[in-house]
Amino acid sequence: MDLTANPETVSALTLASDQYEEALAQNDVATLDALFCDDPNVIRLGATENLFGPLEIAEFRRQRRGGAPPRERLRREIVALGPESGCVTVIFKNLRTGQTGRQSQTWIRQNGVWRVLVAHVSFLV
Numbered sequence: 001m002d003l004t005a006n007p008e009t010v011s012a013l014t015l016a017s018d019q020y021e022e023a024l025a026q027n028d029v030a031t032l033d034a035l036f037c038d039d040p041n042v043i044r045l046g047a048t049e050n051l052f053g054p055l056e057i058a059e060f061r062r063q064r065r066g067g068a069p070p071r072e073r074l075r076r077e078i079v080a081l082g083p084e085s086g087c088v089t090v091i092f093k094n095l096r097t098g099q100t101g102r103q104s105q106t107w108i109r110q111n112g113v114w115r116v117l118v119a120h121v122s123f124l125v
Contacts, residue, residue, distance in 0.1 A: 089104045
């Protein structure tokens, strides 16, 4: 499998991941909700929480005061798994604590729209 053979997918995931990053920085909960699959199989494993299904993910976002801590993206890698799916990995620095974090997301295209199916966030200790 040539993971670089689908530049259209990489380009689309670049835009989708930029949109996610902007929504995260602005604490735009509606956009963040829309960027996750509305599917019972969606998963978000965060730095402090394990969330299964869109309702748990949405509830977490609504309860988190002030949104995600400000961060600086240090590196992003995008791998196209095909025309309808791919993975985005981000290394970032938490600007409050200085900690280095990692975020990985598996994206799928549903009805022409890119959405996160599985996400994971953790920090180096």
